Each structure stands twice: as C-alpha cells, then as structure tokens.
Amino acid sequence: xxxxxxxxxxxxxxxxxxxxxxxxxxxxxxxxxxxxxxxxxxxxxxxxxxxxxxxxxxxxxxxxxxxxxxxxxxxxxxxxxxxxxxxx
Amino acid sequence: xxxxxxxxxxxxxxxxxxxxxxxxxxxxxxxxxxxxxxxxxxxxxxxxxxxxxxxxxxxxxxxxxxxxxxxxxxxxxxxxxxxxxxxxxxxxxxxxxxxxxxxxxxxxxxxxxxxxxxxxxxxxxxxxxxxxxxxxxxxxxxxxxxxxxxxxxxxxxxxxxxxxxxxxxxxxxxxxxxxxxxxxxxxxxxxxxxxxxxxxxxxxxxxxxxxxxxxxxxxxxxxxxxxxxxxxxxxxxxxxxxxxxxxxxxxxxxxxxxxxxxxxxxxxxxxxxxxxxxxxxxxxxxxxxxxxxxxxxxxxxxxxxxxxxxxxxxxxxxxxxxxxxxxxxxxxxxxxxxxxxxxxxxxxxxxxxxxxxxxxxxxxxxxxxxxxxxxxxxxxxxxxxxxxxxxxxxxx
Numbered sequence: 001x002x003x004x005x006x007x008x009x010x011x012x013x014x015x016x017x018x019x020x021x022x023x024x025x026x027x028x029x030x031x032x033x034x035x036x037x038x039x040x041x042x043x044x045x046x047x048x049x050x051x052x053x054x055x056x057x058x059x060x061x062x063x064x065x066x067x068x069x070x071x072x073x074x075x076x077x078x079x080x081x082x083x084x085x086x087x088x
Numbered sequence: 089x090x091x092x093x094x095x096x097x098x099x100x101x102x103x104x105x106x107x108x109x110x111x112x113x114x115x116x117x118x119x120x121x122x123x124x125x126x127x128x129x130x131x132x133x134x135x136x137x138x139x140x141x142x143x144x145x146x147x148x149x150x151x152x153x154x155x156x157x158x159x160x161x162x163x164x165x166x167x168x169x170x171x172x173x174x175x176x177x178x179x180x181x182x183x184x185x186x187x188x189x190x191x192x193x194x195x196x197x198x199x200x201x202x203x204x205x206x207x208x209x210x211x212x213x214x215x216x217x218x219x220x221x222x223x224x225x226x227x228x229x230x231x232x233x234x235x236x237x238x239x240x241x242x243x244x245x246x247x248x249x250x251x252x253x254x255x256x257x258x259x260x261x262x263x264x265x266x267x268x269x270x271x272x273x274x275x276x277x278x279x280x281x282x283x284x285x286x287x288x289x290x291x292x293x294x295x296x297x298x299x300x301x302x303x304x305x306x307x308x309x310x311x312x313x314x315x316x317x318x319x320x321x322x323x324x325x326x327x328x329x330x331x332x333x334x335x336x337x338x339x340x341x342x343x344x345x346x347x348x349x350x351x352x353x354x355x356x357x358x359x360x361x362x363x364x365x366x367x368x369x370x371x372x373x374x375x376x377x378x379x380x381x382x383x384x385x386x387x388x389x390x391x392x393x394x395x396x397x398x399x400x401x402x403x404x405x406x407x408x409x410x411x412x413x414x415x416x417x418x419x420x421x422x423x424x425x426x427x428x429x430x431x432x433x434x435x436x437x438x439x440x441x442x443x444x445x446x447x448x449x450x451x452x453x454x455x456x457x458x459x460x461x462x463x464x465x466x467x468x469x470x471x472x473x474x475x476x477x478x479x480x481x482x483x484x
Binding site for chain 1: 218219220225261265266267268314315316317318320321324328398399401403404449450451452455456458459460461462463465466467
C-alpha cells in the first residue's frame with residue numbers, strides 16, 4: 001500500500017509525497033510511516049500515538065474516523081493524510 | 089447588509105455608541121501617535137457595558153450570544169470605533185476566555201472560575217501565547233516535568249494585549265518533543281518577563297513579547313494536557329471568524345471618510361467628487377467590502393449550523409479575503425486622498441497601517457494560500473471520491 005502526504009507534511013518525510021509500505025491495517029501503516037520518518041512522529045501523533053485532531057486520514061478517498069484505525073489494508077490501498085489550514 | 093446585521097447594528101449603536109464616541113474616538117489618534125495601550129480602567133469600563141464576554145456563557149456572567157451575533161456586532165464596532173485596536177483586542181480576549189470555558193468542560197472547571205469568570209467581569213485579562221519566530225510545528229518553548237510541577241522555558245514573540253494581560257494561555261513542546269501542552273501562565277509567576285513590542289499599526293492593543301525563564305507551574309494550571317496544536321487551532325478558528333468581522337466595519341468607515349474628505353477638493357477645474365474616475369474608485373472600494381462580506385456572512389451563518397472547528401477552509405478564506413479586501417480599499421484610499429492620505433493628521437494612513445496587522449497573523453496570508461492550494465491539489469489528485477464537506481472549498 002502507499003501513503004500520500006499533503007504538502008506541509010512532506011518536509012518531515014524527506015519531501016517524499018508517496019511512501020510505499022507494507023501494513024495490515026491503518027494504524028500499523030501510520031506507525032510504520034513514523035518509524036521510517038521519525039520527525040513525523042510528533043507532528044501527526046500526540047500522547048500515546050494518537051492521531052492529532054488537525055489531521056484527516058482518507059482510505060482510497062474515504063474519510064476515516066478514530067474508530068477506523070483497525071481497518072484492514074491490502075497492497076493496492078492508498079492512505080492519505082490531509083492537514084487543516086493551520087495558523088498561529 | 090443583511091437583516092441579521094441590521095438588528096445587531098442597531099443594538100450595538102444604542103448600547104455602546106456613546107462610549108465609543110466619547111471615550112474611545114476622542115483619543116484614538118493620540119493613542120496611536122504615542123504608542124499608548126488601552127488603559128486598564130477603560131477596559132474595565134467596557135466589561136461593565138457588556139462589551140467583554142459578549143459570547144461567554146450566561147452562567148459565568150457572559151452575554152451568552154452566538155458567534156453569528158458577535159460577528160455582526162464586531163463589524164458594527166469596527167465601523168463606529170475610530171480605533172481598530174479596540175475590536176481587535178475585544179475579539180482576541182473574548183476568544184481566549186471562550187477557549188478556557190471550552191477546556192473547562194473537560195474537567196477543568198477550576199480554570200473557568202479562576203480565569204474566565206474574572207475576565208468576563210473585567211477583573212482579569214487573558215492572552216494567548218503561541219507564536220514564535222519559528223514554524224509552528226517547530227516550537228522552541230519547552231516544558232519539562234519536575235516533581236509535582238511543570239517548568240517552562242522559552243519566548244513567545246507576540247502577544248496581542250500582552251502589555252495589560254494578567255494571564256495567558258501558553259503552549260510549549262514537551263521536552264521529549266513528542267507532544268504540545270497548553271497551560272495558564274500568570275503575569276505574576278516568577279520567571280515571566282513582558283516586553284512591549286512597538287508595531288506599525290494597531291498600536292493600542294499593547295503588543296508584547298513574553299519570556300519564560302524556569303517558570304514553575306502546578307498541575308492545576310494545565311489547560312490542554314496533550315495535542316496542544318489542535319487546541320491552538322480552536323483559538324485560530326474563532327479568531328479568523330471574528331478578525332474577518334471587524335475589518336468589514338473599518339472598510340465601511342474608510343469609504344465614508346474618503347468621500348467626506350474629498351467633498352471640498354477640486355481637480356482639473358471640477359469638483360473631484362463629480363469625476364467619473366473618482367466614482368469608479370469608490371465603486372472598487374465598495375466591491376471590496378461586499379466581496380469580504382459575502383464570505384464573512386456565509387461563515388457567520390455556518391457557525392449557527394455547527395461549524396467544524398478544525399477543518400472548515402472557509403474560516404481561513406474569510407480571514408484571508410477580509411484582509412486582502414481591506415488592504416485593497418486602503419491602497420485606493422491612499423491614492424484618492426493625495427497628501428491627506430499620507431499626512432497623519434487626516435487619519436487615513438492609520439487604516440493602512442492597522443490593516444497590515446492582519447497580514448502576518450492567524451496563519452499569515454502567504455501560508456494560508458500555500459496550505460489551501462496544497463490541500464486542493466492533494467484532493468484533486470488523490471481523493472476524487474471525497475465527500476463535499478471534506479473538500480477545501482465548501483460548496484453552498
């Protein structure tokens with residue numbers, strides 16, 4: 001499967017826009033993404049590896065909720081992470 | 089204008105109009121010239137009038153009004169008030185108080201009692217400390233656990249109203265870099281240093297830098313124990329809505345000021361106010377106003393329907409558009425007004441300086457453009473089946 005990062009997350013992943021991974025479910029895919037790119041960890045997660053609310057995760061274009069993290073994946077799946085328009 | 093706006097405008101003029109004309113407008117130019125912050129006694133007076141806590145819950149003494157009503161009220165305050173710093177400061181502190189109330193619903197009622205309730209009464213002034221001279225995902229301000237305390241170190245480069253704040257909502261990265269927390273920091277806490285920060289415009293808001301040197305905080309000062317970035321985004325969302333609102337009133341005021349200022353001028357042997365080119369420029373200013381209004385009013389109405397506090401791109405667009413439209417109107421005003429636009433004594437240049445205060449904040453105009461564009465491209469290329477409400481540009 002592959003993970004697609006939105007623009008402002010790419011700099012934490014060596015500016016790769018598409019990351020190919022092997023993962024059985026959504027949560028595992030995100031954990032492996034963070035293992036490969038540790039700088040992404042504190043950006044997408046907080047606390048005990050919980051997804052920050054400012055991010056939205058899509059599975060093949062479908063918006064997922066926190067209850068969907070165990071959803072199974074296969075090799076053709078595409079997981080996307082989109083971030084809110086942040087500001088300070 | 090809309091019916092909703094007309095109703096609130098009438099109320100604002102009746103309740104606060106005299107205070108603005110007698111207490112605020114009479115000294116606005118002098119405050120700007122002398123870099124003077126709104127005095128604390130004037131801020132307390134505003135609380136007594138009901139200008140502070142307009143949207144705060146009624147059970148803590150607030151007005152209990154809706155964001156839509158507050159948006160329309162702020163437009164009218166921006167129109168009636170000759171000091172743009174006032175609606176800026178009022179809306180900023182309103183949001184900080186509301187954020188404490190919102191967090192209080194999650195087991196932190198003591199913070200509501202200790203900070204939000206006095207803020208509504210005008211006895212405390214709450215600020216927000218987030219911005220640093222870094223990318224927002226790379227905070228330098230840090231917090232470490234030490235015994236039963238949290239210890240903060242770092243510097244926040246801009247606090248609206250910081251010169252008169254009695255406490256702040258402050259964000260810091262945990263020392264392992266894995267999370268962001270939010271705390272209430274009091275001005276009297278040992279290790280807190282406040283430095284005035286003179287600025288180009290909006291001078292009466294009393295901008296300040298705030299530094300933390302080994303500031304030790306007890307557990308009961310924690311406002312957001314985790315995911316502080318999302319917590320901060322709640323503040324940014326409300327600020328973008330209200331920041332869009334008061335600019336509308338300032339644009340209206342500027343249009344009237346330019347017309348009045350032009351009434352006695354002559355160019356090319358004719359009254360300037362009779363020239364078609366002048367009419368066209370005023371028309372452009374009005375178009376700028378109505379363009380900003382169309383998005384802002386749509387957003388106000390969405391707040392009534394239940395606004396997604398984190399992922400509604402219209403929130404950022406409204407702030408962006410109001411700022412750009414205000415700047416466009418101010419630039420036209422400068423060109424139309426000649427020396428009257430350039431000389432301080434006519435008060436036209438102050439609009440331009442004040443409007444620029446919205447450019448770098450709440451994401452900054454270039455950052456909003458970039459993030460919005462990235463999201464639009466991302467969704468177009470990757471998620472064609474995404475539902476409309478997930479798209480960066482909401483459909484009416």
